[in-house]
Amino acid sequence: MAELRITDVRKAYDRIQALSGVDLTVRSGTLVAVLGPSGAGKTTLLRCIAGFETPDAGEIRIDGRRVATRGASVPPERRRIAVVPQEGALFPHLSVLGNVTYGLGRSARRAGRAATVLELVGLAGFEGRMPHHLSGGQQQRVAVARALAPHPPVVLLDEPFNALDAALRAELRRDVRQALRADGATAVLVTHDQAEALSVAEEIAVMRDGRIVQSGPPELLYREPADPWVAGFVGEAVWLPATADGDRAHTPLGTIRLTPVEGRLPTGPMRVLLRPEQITLAPPGDPDAIAATVVRRDFYGHDAMLVLRLTDGTHVTARIFDPAALPPAADDEVALRVRGTARMFPPSARPGATPSHP
Numbered sequence: 285m286a287e288l289r290i291t292d293v294r295k296a297y298d299r300i301q302a303l304s305g306v307d308l309t310v311r312s313g314t315l316v317a318v319l320g321p322s323g324a325g326k327t328t329l330l331r332c333i334a335g336f337e338t339p340d341a342g343e344i345r346i347d348g349r350r351v352a353t354r355g356a357s358v359p360p361e362r363r364r365i366a367v368v369p370q371e372g373a374l375f376p377h378l379s380v381l382g383n384v385t386y387g388l389g390r391s392a393r394r395a396g397r398a399a400t401v402l403e404l405v406g407l408a409g410f411e412g413r414m415p416h417h418l419s420g421g422q423q424q425r426v427a428v429a430r431a432l433a434p435h436p437p438v439v440l441l442d443e444p445f446n447a448l449d450a451a452l453r454a455e456l457r458r459d460v461r462q463a464l465r466a467d468g469a470t471a472v473l474v475t476h477d478q479a480e481a482l483s484v485a486e487e488i489a490v491m492r493d494g495r496i497v498q499s500g501p502p503e504l505l506y507r508e509p510a511d512p513w514v515a516g517f518v519g520e521a522v523w524l525p526a527t528a529d530g531d532r533a534h535t536p537l538g539t540i541r542l543t544p545v546e547g548r549l550p551t552g553p554m555r556v557l558l559r560p561e562q563i564t565l566a567p568p569g570d571p572d573a574i575a576a577t578v579v580r581r582d583f584y585g586h587d588a589m590l591v592l593r594l595t596d597g598t599h600v601t602a603r604i605f606d607p608a609a610l611p612p613a614a615d616d617e618v619a620l621r622v623r624g625t626a627r628m629f630p631p632s633a634r635p636g637a638t639p640s641h642p
């Protein structure tokens with residue numbers, strides 16, 4: 285394991301600027317998710333780290349050693365970085381053990397490293413199986429075990445759960461995160477899936493147009509996004525017009541407490557951001573409750589989303605965690621209240637991409 289430090293890395297393909305100055309530090313032994321929409325530059329960044337591409341400018345260091353700088357690059361085999369691709373990484377003619385020990389030195393083999401990493405990914409006892417006798421999820425587990433086996437300084441995971449169905453994905457990403465942690469690996473996971481990044485990574489670096497626009501722990505990104513685009517990209521956003529006054533804002537959903545922005549609480553016209561789970565059904569008799577009409581209700585089992593119309597015509601979305609207590613149908617009158625604080629943005633700030641409900 286090692287620290288990965290990327291400084292002002294740029295890369296263009298003809299006229300397309302794929303990376304426009306990327307800064308990113310991955311601390312030793314941590315998992316960082318690079319999250320961004322299609323075309324943001326995630327794969328290009330990964331290829332620069334692995335050594336398959338040479339940056340036009342900037343530098344990449346692994347544990348202080350410079351491996352890439354403008355026009356000069358340590359070849360991939362000498363970086364010893366492991367890559368776990370989307371699928372199809374295994375040698376079909378080799379057993380699980382053969383795949384995991386491929387390229388391992390004899391001393392590592394003797395030390396039982398293969399058994400250790402197979403145990404980490406939950407495949408102890410699968411040594412003799414051939415890849416075509418494994419499920420898609422098990423094949424990805426072997427790919428992760430093989431990546432970890434030679435103790436690479438950095439593990440790169442390129443959307444490794446994409447080919448799997450939703451339930452399997454969730455289980456596999458939990459197990460892979462645990463295996464990476466238990467082995468102390470420094471890892472970068474590339475994904476366009478917000479829920480995946482939020483649930484797996486210690487830090488998320490949000491990428492857009494060849495740049496990291498914000499990085500930090502998942503909770504911080506979700507609660508305090510740097511701009512409306514990030515707010516909409518990492519989760520579902522409810523936007524309200526507001527007038528800020530001290531630590532409160534007056535909105536169509538009543539008076540809401542504000543989160544300071546860089547320690548400051550500007551006053552005047554604003555837009556405020558709430559997450560749908562901050563809007564709840566008020567208990568009967570709540571004097572501060574806000575009246576609303578149900579426009580639509582989407583039931584998901586573990587929760588439900590309500591689209592609601594406030595008396596001034598503003599629409600908001602609420603996530604209700606006790607669907608059994610839901611009002612039954614559209615056109616019902618309900619009473620709402622807001623939990624927690626809201627993040628504010630200038631009134632001109634435009635909402636960003638809104639992901640679909642997971």
Ligand SMILES: Nc1ncnc2c1ncn2[C@@H]1O[C@H](COP(=O)(O)OP(=O)(O)OP(=O)(O)O)[C@@H](O)[C@H]1O
Nearest residue numbers: 297300302320321322323324325326327328329476
């Ligand atoms: N070899 C290449 N030649 C020309 N343009 C390229 C090449 N590789 C990437 N690009 C362009 O660089 C930009 C960034 O692409 P990249 O594949 O890094 O994005 P991404 O975030 O990984 O997208 P996706 O999630 O769709 O894989 C895109 O505009 C892409 O078309």
